[in-house]
Amino acid sequence: MKRYLLLTVLFLLSACGSGGDPGTSGGSGITPQGARILGMDVKEVPDYATAYAEAMSLGVREVSVSLDWSLLEPSEGNYDNTLPGAIDAFYPAQAAYTTLVLRPLDTPGPRLPAYLAGKAFDDPAVITAFGNFLTNLHGQLTNLNNSGKLKWIHVGNEIDATLGSDSTQWAAWQTFFNAAKAKIESLWGSSVVVSSVVQSSLLANSSALPLYQSFLNNADAAVFTYYPLNGDFTVQPSSVVAGDFALMTRTIASKPIILQECGYPSGALNNSSEAQQADFITAVFDAWDTQRDRITLIDFAWQYDVAEATVDQWVMDYGMSGQPNEANFKNYLWTLGLGNNDGTDKQAMQRLRDELAARNWGS
Numbered sequence: 001m002k003r004y005l006l007l008t009v010l011f012l013l014s015a016c017g018s019g020g021d022p023g024t025s026g027g028s029g030i031t032p033q034g035a036r037i038l039g040m041d042v043k044e045v046p047d048y049a050t051a052y053a054e055a056m057s058l059g060v061r062e063v064s065v066s067l068d069w070s071l072l073e074p075s076e077g078n079y080d081n082t083l084p085g086a087i088d089a090f091y092p093a094q095a096a097y098t099t100l101v102l103r104p105l106d107t108p109g110p111r112l113p114a115y116l117a118g119k120a121f122d123d124p125a126v127i128t129a130f131g132n133f134l135t136n137l138h139g140q141l142t143n144l145n146n147s148g149k150l151k152w153i154h155v156g157n158e159i160d161a162t163l164g165s166d167s168t169q170w171a172a173w174q175t176f177f178n179a180a181k182a183k184i185e186s187l188w189g190s191s192v193v194v195s196s197v198v199q200s201s202l203l204a205n206s207s208a209l210p211l212y213q214s215f216l217n218n219a220d221a222a223v224f225t226y227y228p229l230n231g232d233f234t235v236q237p238s239s240v241v242a243g244d245f246a247l248m249t250r251t252i253a254s255k256p257i258i259l260q261e262c263g264y265p266s267g268a269l270n271n272s273s274e275a276q277q278a279d280f281i282t283a284v285f286d287a288w289d290t291q292r293d294r295i296t297l298i299d300f301a302w303q304y305d306v307a308e309a310t311v312d313q314w315v316m317d318y319g320m321s322g323q324p325n326e327a328n329f330k331n332y333l334w335t336l337g338l339g340n341n342d343g344t345d346k347q348a349m350q351r352l353r354d355e356l357a358a359r360n361w362g363s
Contacts, residue, residue: 030289030358031289032359032360033359033360033361033362035296036288036295036296036298037061037062037097037296037297037298038058038059038060038062038297038300038361039060039061039062039063039096039297039298039300040058040060040062040063040299040300040302041261041299041300041301041302041303042055042060042303043302043303043304043305043306043337045304045341045342045343049090051304052094055096055303056094058353058356059356059361060096061095061097062096062098062099062297062299063094063097063098064100064152064299065087065091065098066101066103066157067083067101068111069103069104069112069113070112070113071111072084072133073113073133074113074114075113075115076113076115077132079133084137084141085140087144088140088141088142088144089143091147092143092144092146092149093147096149097151097152098149098150098152099151099152099260099299101157101197101260102137102154102156103156104121104126104130104156104176105157105159105173106156106157106158107161107318108161108317108318108319110162112126116129120172121175121176122171122172122173122175126176127175127180130179130183131179131183134180134184135183138187138188145188150188150192151192151193152194152221153184153188153192153193153194154195154196154197154223154260155177155180155181155194155195156173156177156197157196157197157225158199159196159197159198160198160199160202160205160208160212161199163208164208165205165207165208170211170214170215173196173215174214174215177196177218177219178218181194181218193220193221193256194219195220195221195222195223195258196215196219196223197223197224197225197260198212198223199224199225200224200226200227200244200248200259203247203248203251209251216254216255219255220256221255221256221257222248222255222256222257222258223259224248224257224258224259224260224261225259225260225262225301226244226262226263227264227301227332228240228244228280229270229332231325232325232328233270233325233329233332234272234328235264235265235270235271235276238280238282238283239283241283241284241286241287242290244287245287245295246287248294249291249295252294256294256295257294257295258295258296258297258298258299259295259297259298259299260297261299261301262299262300262301263301264276264277264280264281264336264348265277265331265333265334265336266335266336266348267332267334268331269327269328270328270331270332274347275347277338277346277347278347278348278351279351280348281300281338281348281351281352281355282351284298285355289359300338302337302338303337303338303339304337304338304339304341305334305335305336305339305340306334306337306341307341308334311330311333311334312330314333315329315333
C-alpha cells in the first residue's frame, strides 16, 4: 500500500544537492548480506532529503517512487512532467537504485486518465495511450536513464485487489502488461526488471493463484506486498513469517522474488505493539537468511509514521470511511513506520540496525 509521493516533497528534492538487543538474532546461524538488497519507503521526516540520507546510512540501497497515470496525464496527450522532472533532478546522483511503480491500476482500482475511464485494459486505445505515456516518461528521465540507477519498473500495484479470480480481467491485464513490457524494453532496454505487484495473500487463493502463475510467464520477477494481517487489520504473530516466506519460494519456483512492501503496524488497535513490530523485523531477517537465494530485495514500509491528516485522506481513498474496520485500517496505516512522525525511533528502527549490524550489512 505504498502511498502517494507528494509533489511538494519532490520540489524540495530538486533543490537539494549499535549495541545488540536481547530480541535480536544471535549465534552462528546468521547469514551475511551477500547479494541481498535492502529497500525502504522513505518518508519526509523532517524532510525527504534528510530522511533519504538517514536511510542510506542504514544500508538501504533501493528506494521506490510511485506514479499514477491519471495524475500525470490530466488530459489526452497532455502530460504533467513536474514530478518526473523532480525525480530526474534528485535520484540519479544518490546512492540507492530506483524502482518506478507505475500505477495504471492500484489497490483501490484503475488509475486511467479521464478520457479512458471505464475502458478495459486490453482496449487498443488504452494500450496505445499507455505506450505514449511511457515514451513521454522516458524522455523526462534522461539523467536517471543514463545513471544506471533505474533497475525495476513495475506496472500496476496490488493488481489482484481488482482482478480477483476473474480470468477475463486477468487476460485483459496480461494483454496490457505484455504490450507495456515490450514498450519498456524498447525504451529502457532488457536489463530493467519489469513485473506487476500483487498482495502476498494471493498465494493462498486457489482460484487466483493459477491466473497469477500464468501471468508470471512473461514477467521478470514475482513482486509482492507483505503485511501479515487478519481480515480486520489486526496482526498475525511474527511466527508466521518463516512459513509465509517458505510458501513464496515453494509456490514461485522459477522467478526471483521481490517484497516491494514489507510492513507490520505497532498500534494497539491492531493487537500490536512496538515490541511486536520489532520482533517482526527479526523474523523477516531470519526468514530472509533462509530464503536468501530466492528473495533478492525487501523494501520495508515505511521509514516513519505519517501525519494523521494524510492517513485520513488514505482512508477515504480506499473507500474505508464508515466501514466496520475503519478504525483498525486507519491505525494500521498510521503506525506502520519504524520510527515516529516526530523523527524519534520506535523499537523496530533500533532492531533493524541491530539485525543489519549482525550481518555486517553494507561492509
